[in-house]
Amino acid sequence: MPSTPIGAEVSHVSATPRPARRPPARRPRRSPRWGVWISACTAGAVLAVSGSGHVVVTGVAADIGRVDPFEGLRDRPEQGEGVNFLVVGVDGREKLTDAQKRKYHLGGASCRCTDTLMLVHLSAGRDRASVVSLPRDTYTTIPPHTDPGTGDAHGEHRLKLNAAYTHGGPELTVRTVEKMTGVRVHHYLEVDFTSFMRTVDVLGGVPVCTVEPLKDSRSGLDLPAGTTVLNGGEALQYVRSRYVDGEADLGRMQRQQRFLASVIDQVTAGGVLLNPGKLKEVASAVLGSVRADTGLGSAELLALGQAMRGFDPASSEFTTVPVQDSRHRVPGIGETVLWDEEGAAKLFAALREDRPLAPRAEGEKPKPRAVPVEADPRNVRVQVDNGTRTPGLGHRVDQALRATGFDTTGISGNAERRDIETTLIGYDPRWERAARSLLAALPGAELVAEPERGPELHVVVGEDFEEVTPVRPAGPGPGGEDARRHGHATTTGDEVVCP
Structure with missing residues (x-):
């Protein structure tokens, strides 16, 4: 093989993509259905304080909307180690102005359904958060229930997972998820479009990075390659987009996980935790328009936050339930998602037993952070x-x-x-x-x-x-050997935030 001609003309091809429309206001330290980050932001950012923490939490906890998703639940999974949040994102577009709906392509009526479902497991030592995306189109068994809207009784039947909220609200959603996963849900958090947009804006925007341009005419997303700091409305477009690639909901969940990692990085590296005024502003935005179970009060939030003061992107890990068929057609329902039962069983066993989702073998060194490439x-x-x-x-x-x-x-x-x-x-x-x-x-x-x-x-x-x-x-996290060994592909937050 001949060597490179040293006298040849050198073409300096830039490795930096073209500038984003809105360049980052500040350089990040370093380096998901859309509602997922709410619990991590609440527990790891808004509450990870001392001194002013009690004042902040006490001042905003009263604004949290309350719901009891555990009323009447029986035959539940064991408590297990650590704390599990079920995070759901609901539409809530009726709270937006007509101008906002037009600008961010939110036409049509609000659906009474969940757009996002994720399990967030906080380890017993409060040093790790494991985020598991549950595809909303999962074909599953909805337990017997009474429709809260009509009062009609229904037996067990097969539907998409997000239909549980439509037919029985938070209680049926929790019951369905616990039956599917065998994981005990300790706390419930529900967030809507308004809360999401407001919190992103209070943070001063959140940076996202992409190797190739992303464009989705349905959501209005139009991002250039490179790093762009998104405001609340743009961030909503980013985490809702389903038509930028052929991965549909699965691709969207992976982008949302990246967004969550960026939020954690923004909060932990941006000085929010050390600024009581900013912290209260963020906490009010996060907690002011969410619904949570009655057991998640000021004392619980404060204790949780104080135990997580050292939390950062490397403390978080993300995965999606292993899928056997992402386009399983069911007459009368349409395309649904079928889980890989064996891989899913391994994943939820790790959550129940408070184990990392991708544990390293004895003597194995942590993987160095990899740069995404085209x-x-x-x-x-x-x-x-x-x-x-x-x-x-x-x-x-x-x-x-x-x-x-x-x-x-x-x-x-x-x-x-x-x-x-x-x-x-x-x-x-x-x-x-x-x-x-x-x-x-x-x-x-x-x-x-x-x-x-x-x-x-x-x-x-x-x-x-x-x-x-x-x-x-450049894609939604690692797979390959990691997925074969553990039954699911897992990535940590520091691997996916913008470099």
């Missing part, structure tokens, strides 16, 4: 040569790139010149996305355009090389 590194062929006089450096770079997923040749030679100062990446412009992905793994390298090179990229390692940055395909 091209899957497994599809990027790379030849590495040593352009320095350091023995074996080319081979080490080859192996490091292979370890992060690139399809390297495994055979590294010496370049024609051994005094290269800056690492070079030779690429054919027709494979620019692959070159950008490799550049993310070798930050500081220079891209050298070589027409007719073909799909194989060529790296000449220079004296400036320090280490390979881990990368991953």
Whole structure:
């Protein structure tokens, strides 16, 4: 393999996507159906204070709407370790102005149903939050119940999961989720569009990042590639969008999980917890228009928050119930979601037993945070040569790139010149996305355009090389071996917030 022509014209192809419409007001520290983050924000951000915490919580807890979703429940799962929240998002568009509805594509009447269902498990040590998305279209058995609207009695029947709220409100929703998962629900939180938008605005917006532009004509979402700070209405469009890819609700849930991680990062890194005035403003926005069970009072919120003072994005982990068929058609109902029963059983057993969703094997080191890239590194062929006089450096770079997923040749030679100062990446412009992905793994390298090179990229390692940055395909979190080992794919918050 010939080395990169050092005298060739160097094309500096930027690895930074085009600017967002609204650039971030401040640089983040570092680095889900839409209602999910409410419990983590409530428990981990609004309440993780000392001193002023009691004043803040006491002042806003009285504003929480109350509901009793546990009335009359029998034959419930065991208490288990830790605390489990069932977080549901309801439509609530009737509270918005006509102008807001038009601007954010919220036409039509509000449905009396849940748009979001998630289980949030806080560990007994209050050092980990596990967030599990429950697809609203899950085909499941709704227990016998009495419709609160009509008073009609109904026996057990098969419907989509979100129909439980329509037919029996919070109580039937809790009963259905507990029966499906075997997980005891300790607290219930319900949030609507208004609460969501208001809280995002009080935070000063929330940054989201995407490798490729996202556009959904139905929700009105229109995001450029890169990082954009979203206001409340734009954030609502982002977490509601279902038509930006072929993943529909599953893709939407994964974007919502990323949004939650960004909220946690924004709160814990943005000084909110250290600013009593800002904290109270956020707490009022979060708690002022939610409904919660009667057992979630000031004392419980304060104790929970004080135990979680060290919470940050790395303390959170996200997953979706493993799915066997995301487009299972049922006559009279339409497309539904069927769970992978074996994988789901492993997942909910971990919650019941207060175990991490993706525990590391003994002696296994934590995975370094990976940078999302456009091209899957497994599809990027790379030849590495040593352009320095350091023995074996080319081979080490080859192996490091292979370890992060690139399809390297495994055979590294010496370049024609051994005094290269800056690492070079030779690429054919027709494979620019692959070159950008490799550049993310070798930050500081220079891209050298070589027409007719073909799909194989060529790296000449220079004296400036320090280490390979881990990368991953830009998508909804890791899978692969993680999913095979545990029955579900899990990612932590620090892996998915914007870099």
